[in-house]
Amino acid sequence: MYTLPKKLGAEFLGTLLLLAIVIGSGVMAENLSEGNNGVALIANTLATVFGLYILIEVFAPISGAHFNPVVTLSMVLLKRQPSSELLPYILVQLVGAFCGAILVHQMFDMELLQFSEKARTGWGIWTGEIVATAGLLLVILMARQERVSGMVACYIGAAYWFTSSTSFANPAAAFGRLFSNSFAGIAPADVPAYMVFEVIGGLLALMIYKYFSNTATTAQPVPGIQQ
Template identity: 50%
Template sequence: MALGRKLATEAIGTMLLLACVVGSGIMGVRLSQGNDAVALLANAAATAAALYVLISILGPISGAHLNPVVSLAMRWRGEIGSRDAIAYLLVQTVSAIAGVLLAHAMFDLPLLQVGSHTRTGAGQWLSEAVATFGLLLTILLARRHRPTAMPFLVAGYIFAAYWFTASTSFANPALTLARAFTDSFSGIRLQDVGAFVLAQCVGAVFALGIAKVLDPNLPTPKLLPETTPPG
């Protein structure tokens, strides 16, 4: 399949995912009358539902990575080429920011904002490593053993991780950066983004290793540059 079609799919999916994450956070706060638990429940449920739909409909086209660590993991496994991986990362990052702006526009908020929500400390960083580890492990093993259940499994894991991690499970570098551009319920300070992304990468590396231990039949990583077959 042509790379351009895959990139368009990743762009649409990532933008809609971020619009859902940020928009549902805004709506949750507006309707919860100050109850953060209700707001988080709404945020988690909407995000999980969006993931289920987006992975179901976009997965057959681009793989529905919607997340740089997923794309890098697929590159590590040799399932996509280096050119595709770089293109995926760029598109995911730009589209994530576009999704935040879209959410702001829908709620008549200033388009350009700076996040002020402090998210730092060992507990937060460990949470991001654990959240990303679990997400990527779910994806790697589900792709081999339960491919038809992938949308439900990923959505279910993220819904749970919103609640069992102190960071509310960002688990996505593009999403993390984009959320630095909203001062809403879902925001994060820009200075906290780097540590979150580093923790996410650590979690992803552990997931790749543990997945291979749990399933020795997983393909051996191919690190040499590859060319994408013609679409």
């Protein structure tokens, strides 16, 4: 068992690196794509998929590799994690996300503290965040444990493209990205709505998960299929 300070350290560092990957690859892609947003999004997606897989593999044994307040809240509601760890986890995730943005700006010789001017708002986008977050949480809860890292990374990669919001699916990510006026940024005024609809998506996923879990406990084995 890891102590709480080590868990919090893992969540801080993992969230920092996740935001550095998301924002940094967006900056690099924007610099190299010569204004082609499709190419930039492909590059941003690939970097996020590979980076997220590695981060989950590295930090999951220590903290669970949440990097996401909605994931932490869900684990507490499911009683898989002590409620006393909820606020400390969320706090270090938010601080880590902020530091990840600052780190990217330092690496690319940008102004360290900045705010995004990229508007992301509207019911279509908010619906996209519900779908993105609900899908992410369902993958985490329903996938086989040994496959979670790969399946989460693949889902996020797909959701970058099939959701209208490009799948933030993470209040900490939304918070960190407001501090970067780059390809991956989000205007500060739009962040609260993102967070609200991400939480709604998480709660929806919990309802779906509990429905199928209850069904699974009463279902009879199917002849010829290994249970």
